[in-house]
Amino acid sequence: MSTITVNGRARPARPDLTVAELLREDGTERTGVAVAIDGALVHREQWATTVLRTDAVVEVLSPMQGG
Amino acid sequence: MTRVVVIGAGIAGLISAWALSDDVDSVVVHDAGLTGQASPVAAGMLASAAELADGEEALHALAARSVRGWPELAGRLRDAGGVDVGLRDEGTLLLSLHRDDDAELDRHARRLARLGLPPARLDARTCRRLEPALSSAVRAGLRLEDDLSVDTTAVLAALRGALRRRGVEIRSGAVEPVRTGERVTGVRLSSGDVHPANVVVLAAGAHSRPLAARVGLEVGVRPVKGELLRLRTHTPVLTCTLRAQVDGVPVYLVPRRNGEVVVGATSDDCGFDTRRTPRAALDLLLAATAVVPELRDAELVSHDVGLRPGTADNGPYLGEAAPGLVVATGHYRHGYLLAPATAVAVRHAVLGTAAWPEAVPFRPHRPVDQKVGLP
């Protein structure tokens, strides 16, 4: 079990955890959401196949009121 | 045999259970014990006008009627629960500490005057006479005399005590509503067991939306994170609730008789995040000590976080959402304030007793929900 960071918060992650599984496990809706790992965008088509390595820093953003 | 199951043991769930317990055969409350429950950390301001925003007149009407029910509710909770809920009626003082805030204060005064509640405008000296602990930076104030406040910890304890005495069980554990055909007919426990019920009351606060979705219903609640601090001075330094904006940070200070002061609160749309952040602590402490400097030497008791149940129009969902399902959720910042209204609405939905016309705009499936794009 490794630890990754999601939106600034530490989270344990099993070695083969994919982005898609992370979103599903954390109850994150899949539409209107974007994911970056270590400062780089990960396209939605790659979510199911992108595995989160140890110490990955993940950002999950969605639109909200502002501007 | 009318069995009621209530999902959620926050203020909405407990007041609903208590409101029904005399007139139905059985009430059971389930609470999943999730982090971020708003009710235990809420400050307990019962102020229909202090936070009033333009365009929320319907909510204000419901809130104003609900506040008027609090003195009686407090008395009944004391009798039934054996706990003094700390109802205070010293009112609110809205303060301006900066030139830019004077205009906002005037705006709020006009807003209140339009509702027929013109507040008294006080100069700095009068404010400090009322509250000697106020900073000399205070420039002016508005006095809202009809505002109340309540000790939320005591309210929850009183309700739990009252329910216990009536034989109403409060069980720990996550449950979700279940349907049979078009009716909601009970709840399923995490063990897989199903407990039947004639009525399920959904009062799960920020978590109500996924639970409603389990039976195919859309209840537009989203979590709105709030952080607040509890300070304590050796002897009380304040009598009224204070509200101000300091360098753009809105802050309130709610005093309790035991010297505790609740300082709040931040507001962030950031999902189910329940972290206590330095940013919130800094902002709230700087703002609070700008208003009441001697709080710098108070005891810092706790840094709390809760998830308010926010909705698209800031109003609650009260009433029957589907056969067998009553919702009492989406109370946003007004859970305690609206407790009397919630009790009336739940009784109306389950027992057919009289409803308040002020609650009509807050039924489920109202126009703000009828939009293309929602599941």
Add this chain to the structure above:
Amino acid sequence: MDIDELSLAGRTLRSRLLLGSGGATSHAALREAVIASGTQVVTVSMRRTGGSVGSGVTDALADLPVHVLPNTSGCRTAREAVLVAELAREALSTDWVKLEVVPDERTLLPDVVELLNAATTLVNKGFHVLPYTGDDPVVARRLEDVGCAAVMPLGAPIGSGLGIRNPHAVALLREAVTVPVILDAGIGTASDAALAMELGCDAVLLASAVTRATDPSLMASAMRAAVQAGRDAARAGRIPRRHTARASSPLAGVIGT
């Protein structure tokens, strides 16, 4: 008939009023203001919302004929802004981005050096960049030169309601660039929006003036009228300002004493 549409970043807009979503008291209030304004573009910010999407701002606007324009508010550096723009493009399926690079929370003024860097990078990545900038015509021209789809000069600091502090600078900026000029930030009331259009701006973006007004929907419709009025006045050819009077009635044939 001259249909006075605005061609912006590949789209044709009939409304020259763009609305920001920040500051609205509720999603419902925002929605009503959007409808009253007649706007076709609403900005949103990108945040760590942790999956509460579904009761979010885009759902409140989903059935309205508006294009959602993400901004990079909160970003202090070009690097942050570029990443947020890419995330926004992914989340909202749009190539439009309102680029904001703002290091100072008190003034909320843009860092033009970082702004130019971010704009260059994003244009190269295929974005239609709408940069929030100061009222300096030199910077505006640079932004156009690196390929921005418009420039968005501020009238005054965000949320200040001070209107257009330096109308002369805005007019000079308008003359310096050929891309659309969208006055963004500082608008307080309808006359400010009309003035922006009279100075030659192609459109106006405002948020607080509407969302924090006492009656946001009424202010939104006022802004709609003001933007139209200012635009029409600009196209109608105003009279010059004179130092001395010029009579509008004939001087001859006046009754004798």
